[in-house]
Amino acid sequence: MPIIVRLDVMLARRKMTSRELSARIGISEQNLSLLRSGKVRGVRFNTLEAICRELDCQPGDLLEYDAGPGAGD
Amino acid sequence: MIDARDTLSAARRLERVMLAATFLLVALALIGLAAGIANPLDMARGIAWQGGYDGVALTHGQAWLLIAHVAIHVGVWIALLIVARGLFGQLAAGNPAAAARSARRVARLLWAMLAWGLVSQPIASATATWGLPEGERTLSVAFGTPQISVAFAALMASFMAHAFALGAELWQDHREVI
Numbered sequence: 001m002p003i004i005v006r007l008d009v010m011l012a013r014r015k016m017t018s019r020e021l022s023a024r025i026g027i028s029e030q031n032l033s034l035l036r037s038g039k040v041r042g043v044r045f046n047t048l049e050a051i052c053r054e055l056d057c058q059p060g061d062l063l064e065y066d067a068g069p070g071a072g073d
Numbered sequence: 074m075i076d077a078r079d080t081l082s083a084a085r086r087l088e089r090v091m092l093a094a095t096f097l098l099v100a101l102a103l104i105g106l107a108a109g110i111a112n113p114l115d116m117a118r119g120i121a122w123q124g125g126y127d128g129v130a131l132t133h134g135q136a137w138l139l140i141a142h143v144a145i146h147v148g149v150w151i152a153l154l155i156v157a158r159g160l161f162g163q164l165a166a167g168n169p170a171a172a173a174r175s176a177r178r179v180a181r182l183l184w185a186m187l188a189w190g191l192v193s194q195p196i197a198s199a200t201a202t203w204g205l206p207e208g209e210r211t212l213s214v215a216f217g218t219p220q221i222s223v224a225f226a227a228l229m230a231s232f233m234a235h236a237f238a239l240g241a242e243l244w245q246d247h248r249e250v251i
Contacts, residue, residue, distance in 0.1 A: 031251050041249035 004064045005038045010055045025050035084164035091158035098154060102147045109140045116140055121201040126211070130204045138200045142193055149189060153182045169241035176234035183227035190220055 011018060022032040027047065034040050035047075048059055055062075109116040117136030120143055121129050131139070160175035191214070198213040 027251065035251045040251045041246060043251055047251055 002066050002068065003038070004066050005035060006062055006064055007032075007036045007051070010057050010061055014055050016055065021051070021054060024054045081165050081167065084161045088158055088161035088165055091154055091161060095151060095154040095158060098147065098151055102144070102151065105147070106144070113137060113140060120197075124197055124201060126198070126201040129201055131201070132204060135200050135203055139197060142197050142200070145189060146186075146193070149182060149186050153179065153186070156182060169237065169244045173234065173237035173241045176230070176237040180227060180230035180234045183223060183230050187220060187223045187227055190223060191216065 011021060018032050018036065019029055022029045025032075025047065035043065043063075048062070051057075051062060052059060105116070113133060113136040114131055117131050117139040118129070120139045121127070121131065156175055156178045160172050160179060163169070163172040163175060194215040195212050198211045202209065202211040
């Protein structure tokens with residue numbers, strides 16, 4: 001999928017662990033791990049909103065479009 | 074997020090109901106079978122009486138054919154209850170894809186029940202009246218309220234199976250959206 005999730009980068013910038021973020025936004029660590037690795041079909045707006053609120057960032061800081069050789073997968 | 078707890082607990086209750094019904098039917102079938110083995114002629118006369126053929130003389134062969142005819146009916150019912158129990162069990166376990174497969178099996182069994190209901194009536198009537206003199210033997214075909222009810226139930230179950238399959242896909246999609 002050409003959408004790359006940059007949640008790891010934002011977590012490192014904010015010096016926050018994924019466990020802490022999952023507790024703050026109210027989703028399981030397992031689901032957050034799936035989101036970090038991009039192994040999900042989609043992200044709900046309310047999840048995105050909660051992540052952006054806790055990490056003080058914009059959706060564009062978390063998601064990136066890369067139309068590379070894998071585009072259209 | 075969708076909260077499926079009410080549905081899951083209702084499915085768990087229905088699974089227990091189906092299990093109890095299966096045990097009850099199996100117990101009744103075993104009692105019937107024991108009675109049939111002990112006195113097949115009496116049992117077959119009872120079956121013939123239920124079908125509207127009162128006081129017919131039956132040989133042992135006819136008696137066992139009539140008992141087998143009822144046993145197939147009961148067998149289909151037991152299979153239906155077992156599959157229905159599996160359906161609710163899989164729903165209770167949160168596995169809608171497997172429940173959708175069970176729903177398709179329930180629909181197929183209901184169609185089989187309808188087909189056997191239509192085929193069995195001529196067989197049972199011919200078997201029950203085989204010993205009567207020529208001109209008094211019967212070959213009857215039944216298509217009334219019971220058959221229409223089973224056909225309607227089978228049709229509904231087929232549509233429900235499709236709805237289950239669609240629901241399972243939606244549930245999977247829902248789980249993969251964080």
